[in-house]
Amino acid sequence: MGVRSEEKKCGGVLHGKYEFGRLLGYGTFAKVYLARNVRTGRNSAMKVVDKEKVIRAGMMEQMKREISVMRMVHHPNVVELHEVMASKSKIYLAMEFVRGGELFARASRGPMREDSARNYFQQLISAVDFCHSRGVYHRDLKPENLLLDVEGNLKVADFGLSALSDHLRQDGLLHTACGTPAYVAPEVIGRKGYDGAKADVWSCGVILFVLLAGYLPFHDTNVISMYRKIHRGDFKCPPWLSPESRRLITRMLDPNPSTRISTEQIMDSSWFNKSAPRKKTMATAKEYPPEFESNETETLNAFHIISLSEGFDLSPLFEEKKMEREELRFATTMPANSVVSKIEEVAKTKDFAVKKTETCVRLVRAESGRKERLEIAVDIFTVAPSFLVVEVKICVGDTVEYSQFCRKHLRPALKDVVWSSATAGGVESEN
The missing domain is CATH 3.30.200.20 (Phosphorylase Kinase; domain 1)
Structure with a gap:
């Protein structure tokens, strides 16, 4: 209905x-x-x-x-x-109803002046610190999920991937990996348990960098390279950032969560306190004029992330890329030798000779296909402990033959080792 x-x-x-x-x-x-x-x-x-x-x-x-x-x-x-x-x-x-649009639209226009960025950042940290005091961890903080009202006040939105302190396991940590790739903390990628508050601080650090620099600290067209940079905390601040803002960002983007700065320490920092946040009362939503048919738009980010895999899902099963050379990519938490064994099993049933090392498998079909003998390369990259990315690509041969092999044989054989979209999208229960 x-x-x-x-x-x-x-x-x-x-x-x-x-x-x-x-x-x-x-x-x-x-x-x-x-x-x-x-x-x-x-x-x-x-x-x-x-x-x-x-x-x-x-x-x-x-x-x-x-x-x-x-x-x-x-x-x-x-x-x-x-x-x-x-x-x-x-x-x-x-x-x-927040009519001013996303902070992303403002951030995409280029670097902000420090006083403007500080104003938004103060409001963000105030909201995040309050959420943490209530045992709520957002887990998908990014400019697209930060809305602005008509007066320019920031509003945190989209709690679809959030977690409560009730979801902590016996080790006192969260274990479901979720978020948006460029903003996710390295310990979340590692999937060994993480402190939700410290993970949110990392995301806030990325947001502050974006506001001040005008670009992402860990951006890379190659997702594997990007995750390696995140895992190492490998970024460089642009020269126009002040020494105080550099120090704060560096402490927030510390890849070691145990030494990463907390929200309380952020609020005590000299850069944060250069100008006090504007005081606001705990009022109900602002009453807007009756412009009932105005043209502002509001997106449904949480549902897009969950249902369209815009969040931390490298792919629900495989990611197919339309490139000059056909590629498939998937993520897994299985050991590399398990992945290699699965690939070796299916290859031998389809008359492929197998050449393998610890990080690479080459499949060569004994007989030539429509064009020439099909050769497939499978490369295994360790992004973080217990987190691998596997790339499958054609080296030589017919792309139709290659696609049929992947679709009919390789995909089904690897379904048990692929990191599922339910886990990656944060749908999996914390308990």
Whole structure:
């Protein structure tokens, strides 16, 4: 049943309370509409979630977690959840309508002046520190998830990948790897357990670097090279950054979480305190003028990350790249020798000769195909302990023959060693 059908049941107004306007954004599981409370006149961003799709994807617990977190966290710099409603087929989340767009749009225009970047950063750390005090860890902090209101105030949004202190295992750590590649902490990649607060601090450090430098600290067109840089904390600040901002960023982007600076220490730093954050009261969402059909847009980042693999998923099974030479790539936490053994097994059943080392496998078909003898290279890269990236590519031969081999034989043979999208997207239970 659609939104309009639900409205008709209530005389044109959802639950006798909300009138729907234009569509603001959408994802696989939900749509976001501009909605007006007919009793108060307040505008909201109404997220309409399809229950059946969420249940079918096994994400109902994640949905409940997001709602629980947003109910817990009331802070001027966090998008407010006004109300949750439900019908047989839909879940409705009436949220604060933030009209100023994403911080990403502002950051993409180039480096900011330090006072402007500091203002946004102060608000971000204030919100993140408050969340941590409530046992909430965001785990996907990035400029796309930081919204700005019409006055330029920052609002943290999209808690779809967040975790609660209840999700800590007996070692006191979180273990589900999630986030967005360029902003994720090295210990999250390593998958050996991590402190959610320290992981959020790393992401905040990347955000501060982006605001001041105008580009990402660990950006690389090769994802393997990027993760190696993250694991080493290998970055360089541009020359226009002040010594104080450099010191703070370096302490936040410390690859060792045990020595990485905390939010409390950030707020005590000299750079952070050069100008005090503007005081704000714990007010309800700002009442905006009745511009009910304005043109601002709001994206549904959390659902895009989960459903479209925009987050920390290198690929749900394989990532296929349309390049000059065909490539497949997947991530795994299995030992390299296990991956090699699986590849060797399937290769021998299809008349490939196998040449192997610890980090490389070469498959050579005994007989020539449509063009010439097919040769395939499989390279194994250690990005971090217990985290490998495997690249499969054609060296010589027919690409159609190569694609058929990968699709019909290699994929099924490796399905048990590939790091699944459920784990990578943060859907996996922490317990």
